[in-house]
Amino acid sequence: MTEDGYNFAYLDEQTKRMIRRAILKAVAIPGYQVPFGSREMPLPYGWGTGGIQVTASIIGRDDTLKVIDQGADDTVNAVSIRKFFARTAGVATTERTEDATIVQTRHRIPETPLAAGQILVYQVPIPEPLRWLEPREAETRKMHALEEYGAMHVRLYEDIARFGHIATSYDYPVRVNGRYLARPSPIPKFDNPKMDRLPALQLFGAGREKRIYAIPPHTEVRSLDFDDHPFEVQTWDEACAFCGAADSFLDEIVTDDRGGRLFVCSDTDYCGKRRAAGHTGSATRDPERGGA
């Protein structure tokens, strides 16, 4: 049921139209940051105002929405955004990645591969990948226009010089379609390879910074690296303690004050489905280790 007194999906139709125009332009120029008139939303900047506005503009009555925060469906941010759309749009919500038509995400791409027809909406805090190098907006726009991206490697160089390897582990800069440099929002670099030629549409909304950008389906997305220090993703020595998955992004959970810790899937939907299918991990086989 939709809450009385609100337009469908909270935003008024003119605003949605304006945001859709920005999205269309963003899709037409993969990776280019399109300015848009970001609105005040009933949650603070930094909690996903950009993602919510994008979702509100593309959602229809037949859509099924999934919202994740750090991979989990049950954290405060995910629950409140899901509830927000259940109240203002009356749409169906789900925790199952494959059932969702729109997945709004903060900090992760689901482990279950996304399919054509699905839309992944990212919440973006800082959309400008060059901001770290160049504080002037006029200058960064010029750098994008002229494809002056070489200096971006200074950051990676500095990582190797300090730590011996590229230590940037999230929000790892990518080149979209061989042209625009983009920030994939603070997803772990583990997820970067999933963005490459993804059959689903990827939309990025930055509410405070008032920018929307997009990666259309099947678009090449390449992570920056050096010839002698190629791009690598994180690996773990252990498998998920709950479901035994060795191929998913693991969160470290401290279980006591004696050094006890567990590594579990950050994607709760993926982990739950594996456990329902009978997979077990070290903690579910041996309850003494805590967890579950």
Next chain:
Amino acid sequence: MPPGAPPLLSARGVTKFYDAIPGCRDVSFDIWPGEVLGIVGESGSGKTTMLNCISARLEPTSGTVEYATRHDGPADIYRMSEPVRRLLMRTDWGFVHQNPQEGLRMGVSAGANIGERLMAVGARHYGNIREAAADWLDKVEMDTGRMDDLPFTFSGGMQQRLQIARNLVTAPRIVFMDEPTGGLDVSVQARLLDLLRGLVADLGLAAVIVTHDLAVARLLSHRLLVMRRGKVVESGLTDQVLDDPEHPYSQLLVSSVLHP
């Protein structure tokens, strides 16, 4: 320089007004490859305005600046397309600021500062970039062991060396320097000047050096322009201008220097 070779850079009637206030007026000169041109004059005489005008950092109100590009011959730097101009500025040209903090990226290590220009023109091999950085630290007489230190841990003289290394790593053909030894004490100044003189001679660099220090001008430059109130009042060979100044202002300038 073969006789009759075209100049590397030629300024014609360069004039810059800040609203009604003249910065520099009707400045014309040529620089040939390998030549060092000194620009001297008192504070406010338009030296820095002129330097900015000829280094594509500040568009003059009128006048032209032509640069002999490697492939397309002489081209007006304010008429060429912006990508071409910006590429020139970070490959063929160098700019050394008086305050090294303006010319350096203070948040990243010395090695990254030197490597930045290489990465900007497409270097993508960490090992090679590092090797070039170490090589240049060595050339500017800095300890290669400090390659991974941040610039703010360096002394003023070392920062200035680092800035010079950072500019020269892409083998530019002309370097613009705005008071490169300003703010350094005399012994550090002497070493830096010695270094600059060596580098300019070894690399066959052309350089434009703005300074108010006549000793710096005498040591480094082949030719000298004396500026006053935005105008060039005298130009000629360095020793000729300094030892036998013609214009009353040049005479005043030379006679104002204290000899201890």
